[in-house]
Amino acid sequence: MKKQPDILIIGGGIMGCATALHLKKNGMAPAIIEQFSIGSGASGVNAGTLSLQIKRVALMPYAIAGHHLWEQAGRLVGFQKTGGITLAFTEQEATLLHQRMQKKIQAGAPINFLTNKQIKKIEPKLTDKVVAASYCAEDGFANASLTGHYYRTLLKQANISVYESCQVEKITYQANQYQLTTNQGEFSAPRLLMATGAWLKNTAALLNIDLPVNARVNTVSVTERAPRLVSQVIGHATGLLTLKQKKNGTVLIGGGWQGKGQPVNGSGQVNMQTLIPNLQLAQYALPPLNQLRIVRSWTGYEANVPDFYPLAGAINGFENLFILGCVRGGYTIGPYISQLMGEFILQRETALPLFDPNRFLQSSSKE
Structure with missing residues (x-):
């Protein structure tokens, strides 16, 4: 008993x-x-991104400690520490990027800024239209599935x-x-x-x-398999993009774009009006994505309070x-x-x- x-x-x-x-x-x-x-x-349907660059400043100590716990879990959760680059494509986005990352650096995140030459050396297939970028060697991802x-x-x-x-x-x-x-x-x-x-x-x-408590209906998409296009986790200054390529060659694309639905009514639904700009932003950041097909898109609920x-x-x-x-x-x-x-x-x-x-x-x- x-x-x-x-x-x-x-x-x-x-x-x-x-x-x-x-x-x-x-x-x-x-x-x-x-x-x-x-x-x-x-817990099981998110994009698996483990990036300190997209965490709120006040939550940074919690994120750093949580990141270490995922790293300890290692291969059991498909953990990969790849490093991460966050991009800005306009002067306005560059200002936003520097303001946000400086605060996160002060909160303990090991972030620094990259020149275009450094970006091209690390990720040669990224767009040439980058105005500014930040980098965190601790960033990576796990396999949420x-x-x-x-x-x-x-x-x-x-x-x-x-x-x-x-x-x-x-x-x-x-x-x-x-x-x-x-x-x-x-x-x-x-x-x-x-x-x-x-x-x-x-x-x-x-x-x-x-x-x-409100629920966001975040959308995630995955492409068909492809040769190596990118090694880092790629983000955008607005927080509206996360992108990473897994070992099997598929590219996982997220960024918090909203689908439709409510938890009490079951699973959420993909909204084409938000899915398309999510994929367009990903393709702008990584042009070779234009040659890949999307295999699947899905949603997951994320709870928040005011x-x-x-x-x-x-x-x-x-x-x-x-x-x-x-x-x-x-x-x-x-x-x-x-x-x-x-x-x-x-x-x-x-x-x-x-x-x-x-x-x-x-x-x-x-x-």
Whole structure:
């Protein structure tokens, strides 16, 4: 007979899984409740970019630490440290690039600026129409499609209970226990962590908590295989492009261009009105892409709140109720902020501060 869990974690993405692993390592017995399958949400369908150049300044220490954790995972997640170049094509973009990167350099990111001669030496197939560029040797990417397999393996090795295709229908709190009613029966534990990404608003609403969570519908595309065109991760000063070529020759193109849909209605849909300019920007940066066919485009939901900082901490008015999510750049930051969340749940001092979810709540109630 399995031991009753010390904490129920709703959500089997990076944040739910990494927090569970940290808690188990430190003596707790977590159980994960996942509505679909492990790593099937944003954690598994994003572009896998691990670039310090596209992280917000205040989140840079979290991104650097998260990047190191992905590097430690290595080949298990297809990690590659390639270096990354961010391009500007106009004087206005160049000014924006320098302003943003200087702040990130001050925050600890190892970024420097390149001349056109240096760019051509590193990436000869990039466009000649570059006005300015920044470079970070630490940038790279992982294979997001391996996320689910990676965490499922670690969870199994740690003997953590995982319930997939498990839909939470009701949450109540009584006798110091959180009771979850699901399509697979009842679960209870004295602690509850909600880490459901774009579904966080709906999950919190089961306890009458109104979180201002919105969902972006980010689009990613992949080309057919091609000879080596580019070795670095390529970005744009506006943040509207990420581009990298994988070992098999396919080129992965992203940049946060928006599709259509809402999490409550199922998978998102690609929007041709945003897909086309995304691909045009990629082709402008790397002209040989004009010769390649797009094999597939897809979307993934990314949660955010009005200030675009994470929700990470305890909810006032409830005993042992925790929230973790809404992290821009969550693929990079996820493993580390999850460790911090684990330390917080264990009532230990965290190495870096968390992000109080109560900043958006007028009041919390158990009623």
